[in-house]
Amino acid sequence: xxxxxxxxxxxxxxxxxxxxxxxxxxxxxxxxxxxxxxxxxxxxxxxxxxxxxxxxxxxxxxxxxxxxxxxxxxxxxxxxxxxxxxxxxxxxxxxxxxxxxxxxxxxxxxxx
Amino acid sequence: xxxxxxxxxxxxxxxxxxxxxxxxxxxxxxxxxxxxxxxxxxxxxxxxxxxxxxxxxxxxxxxxxxxxxxxxxxxxxxxxxxxxxxxxxxxxxxxxxxxxxxxxxxxxxxxxxxx
Numbered sequence: 001x002x003x004x005x006x007x008x009x010x011x012x013x014x015x016x017x018x019x020x021x022x023x024x025x026x027x028x029x030x031x032x033x034x035x036x037x038x039x040x041x042x043x044x045x046x047x048x049x050x051x052x053x054x055x056x057x058x059x060x061x062x063x064x065x066x067x068x069x070x071x072x073x074x075x076x077x078x079x080x081x082x083x084x085x086x087x088x089x090x091x092x093x094x095x096x097x098x099x100x101x102x103x104x105x106x107x108x109x110x111x112x
Numbered sequence: 113x114x115x116x117x118x119x120x121x122x123x124x125x126x127x128x129x130x131x132x133x134x135x136x137x138x139x140x141x142x143x144x145x146x147x148x149x150x151x152x153x154x155x156x157x158x159x160x161x162x163x164x165x166x167x168x169x170x171x172x173x174x175x176x177x178x179x180x181x182x183x184x185x186x187x188x189x190x191x192x193x194x195x196x197x198x199x200x201x202x203x204x205x206x207x208x209x210x211x212x213x214x215x216x217x218x219x220x221x222x223x224x225x226x227x
Contacts, residue, residue, distance in 0.1 A: 040219060098163050104155050
C-alpha cells in the first residue's frame with residue numbers, strides 16, 4: 001500500500017534542542033516537500049527536493065534544515081534557531097506531470 | 113507572487129443542502145489546481161485535480177470547476193452529509209520550476225454539516 005509515513009505524530013521540543021521529523025515515501029516519487037501549517041493559515045513551504053542529494057529553501061527555511069540521501073526519505077530538523085516552532089508539519093511528495101501531491105498525516109510539534 | 117484566497121472562511125449548512133466553496137487566485141498562468149480535504153489533526157486528502165486545460169472534474173458528489181482566465185475555481189458538493197464536515201483547501205501549482213513546483217495554498221474553508 002503506497003503512501004507517505006510521517007513520525008512521530010506528536011513531538012515536544014525543549015529550549016535549545018534540535019529535533020528531527022521523519023518522512024518516508026514508497027511511491028517512487030522524485031520530488032518531496034515540507035510544509036508548515038499554523039492555525040487559520042494556509043500551508044507554507046519550508047524546503048523542497050526534486051532529486052536525491054539536492055534540496056532548496058522554500059519561503060520560510062530559516063531555523064530548519066533537511067537532507068535527501070535516499071529517494072524514499074526526506075527528514076526535517078527543527079533547530080534551536082527556530083524561535084517559534086510550534087506548528088503542524090506536513091510532508092508531501094509528487095509524481096511527474098499532472099500527478100497530484102500526496103501528503104502524510106503530519107507531525108504536531110510543541111514547546112515544553 | 114501567487115495569492116490564493118478562499119471564501120467563505122467558515123460555512124455551516126443543514127444536511128442535504130447543495131453547497132459551493134470558492135477559490136480565487138491572482139496569477140492565472142497556473143499549471144493545475146488541486147482541492148484537498150483536511151480533517152482535524154490530520155493530513156491532506158486530495159479530492160480533485162484540474163489541469164489548466166480542463167474546465168471541470170467530477171468525483172461522486174463533488175464537482176470542481178476552473179475558470180483560469182478569471183482566476184477562479186469552485187468546489188460544488190451535492191446533497192451534503194455530516195461526514196463532509198472538514199476543512200477544504202484549494203492549492204495551485206505554477207508551471208515554472210521555482211519552488212520545485214510546490215503548491216500555493218489558500219487558508220481553507222471550514223465546513224460544518226449539521227444533522
